[in-house]
Amino acid sequence: MSERLVVIGGDAAGMSAASQARRLKKPGELEIVAFERGHFASFSACGIPYWVGGDVAERDELIARTPEEHRERDIDLRMRTEVTELDVDGQRVRTRDLESGEEAWTGYDKLVIATGARPLRPPLPGIDAPGVHGVQTLDDGQALLDSLDRTKGRRAVVVGAGYIGVEMAEALLNRGYEVTVLNRSEQPMATLDPDMGRLVHRAMDGLGITTVGGAAVTKILTGDAGRVRAVATDDAEYPADVVVLGTGVVPETGLARAAGLPLGVHGGLLTDLAMRVRGHENIWAGGDCVEVLDLVSGRERHIALGTHANKHGQVIGANVGGGYATFPGVVGTAVSKVCALEIARTGLREKDAREVGLAYVTVTVESTSRAGYYPGAAPMTVKMLAERRTGRLLGVQIVGREGAAKRVDIAAVALTAGMTVEQMTALDLGYAPPFSPVWDPVLVAARKALAAVRSAD
């Protein structure tokens, strides 16, 4: 008899899991029902800043697979259907059709929870005023674009200077807005150490983006017809015709919490290596709603990234489909950009190393993206952390122009392999003048880190 797989959440993790399971099991062996409360499935939120900024012309370019395409592959994807309750003992989910209001229970043999993350919307006066926008979904992106079309003013305030905040600052700048970014920390990109964040700050200043550090927003001020007119902090007011929120996310685990499933300190679901929810044989979870093991610090973290969500989905789909796959953990690699400035990080920051009790050395090197004499060579700053005594690589941050971001992948591989900075100095990286100096900036940093490790003890 055919088993039924129910998937909650129809984006990266959920539909990757469903698609992979379908590749392995025929419809007669496994019925797949997926519930998605939104208007879109399998879309790229990652592309929203580039759609809003005009690099991507059409919303639909961000849709990897339509609901109809999923259905053609024998995945019964039910859009605008929210799962409102999870009955673990009874192996069933209660759903509500958001168009008709109709409610129903659907039983499952296997369940995948892929409910993603919820954007934090600080409970400030005026936060729901017209002109204040999140950028989590394609509906959000469309609402922002409509708002930009409608507004006559050209002043935009972005709240939060994480990667979404800086990407949105670029998007608004590209659309001709005067952009101010308000950030609670002193420097933008708190996923970097403050000294590297300062480089981003300086570059944003150079682009004409006003970045205000240490700015805790206290309220959104409204004007005509209740529309946003300014953003207030403790000591200033920033005029705004439009406001974009990039204030972070938390795991969307309300259903799981109510059902008594195990959650970690960050509120994400806890899974084993096969992405099975701990203690639950027939329930899997992946994507932004789970916590992941940080292979460098050995701690659980919540990192909301599409790159992990897709991999989780593949692993879950393989296991649900009768195969075998594991997700061992992450090293914390992330890249982004603001205009031509590329920003990359992997592994631990100084703060993270201190928190887990690791003694470390740091080095920072200034190099270039290409041989110094080759046209287009641009400056690149690489910061490297290595453990004292052992010399084990702990983390790398890179800020620079073309070629800076993806260079961090060298360090991601080295971290995953548990390499020391001494071993890194011998890496056989490619060289030709258009691509790097004869000593790649990452190798220069590794050499310098090795010297620092040796002289520290």
Ligand SMILES: Cc1cc2nc3c(=O)[nH]c(=O)nc-3n(C[C@H](O)[C@H](O)[C@H](O)COP(=O)(O)OP(=O)(O)OC[C@H]3O[C@@H](n4cnc5c(N)ncnc54)[C@H](O)[C@@H]3O)c2cc1C
């Ligand atoms: C602006 C922006 C830029 C980004 N850029 C990058 C990037 O450059 N690189 C990167 O790696 N990541 C990026 N991300 C993050 C990436 O988009 C997410 O990590 C990824 O989408 C997570 O996939 P997911 O399937 O876990 O969750 P989601 O994509 O959030 O999908 C979860 C789905 O579940 C649905 N759902 C939730 N609860 C229920 C319920 N009870 N019933 C029915 N449906 C439900 C939701 O409607 C949602 O569609 C970006 C995100 C944003 C917002």
